[in-house]
Amino acid sequence: EDQVTQSPEALRLQEGESSSLNCSYTVSGLRGLFWYRQDPGKGPEFLFTLYSAGEEKEKERLKATLTKKESFLHITAPKPEDSATYLCAVHMGGYQKVTFGTGTKLQVIP
Amino acid sequence: DGGITQSPKYLFRKEGQNVTLSCEQNLNHDAMYWYRQDPGQGLRLIYYSQIVNDFQKGDIAEGYSVSREKKESFPLTVTSAQKNPTAFYLCASSIERYNQPQHFGDGTRLSIL
8 A cells, every 4th residue: 555654743843953854655656756834724835846766856944855765854954934744745656646644743943 | 826715714514514615726727636634644635626527536535526617616515424524625736747746725624513
């Protein structure tokens, strides 16, 4: 069964303390991996798409990387406004089929 | 600005009542989706539509119905057959091609009176 697992479930960081979030997947025929940010009471906001192992994308303090089995979202020197839930989603071989992980809730403390 | 608009933001359902959630997009996307989000669970697909006048069931379609009469609109009806409708409902759209990300509205929170 295709699965997407995110870890940790929750992460509390001091402002400026860099860390990484993990998204591991057991799917066949990966066509794309997506990262989203979701604020409370809001819809997910698209961040990155990664298509192949070795690919990296960056946006401000965020950097996403991809291997054959997992993706990391690295957060460098986070600020309180980076606090949110980060979702990972995987597009598998089926047409338009996307599987979402349960997310990592990040809290950055001033 | 292009985007996806969901309304209402909050909705309450009485026993035996059908309710309809609105989703409108002006991104000119062909594909549209409805998801349900419950605490501690990933987003679960209810229905999706790749083109006007066509839609397919997702993983949890029982108790829900949709229509796609216009490219811009994809309303979701939560029927009385859905016994556990309390959840956060998200509408999304995407370019109708492999590997394209979905873009989301800000959701409707449905509760039972």
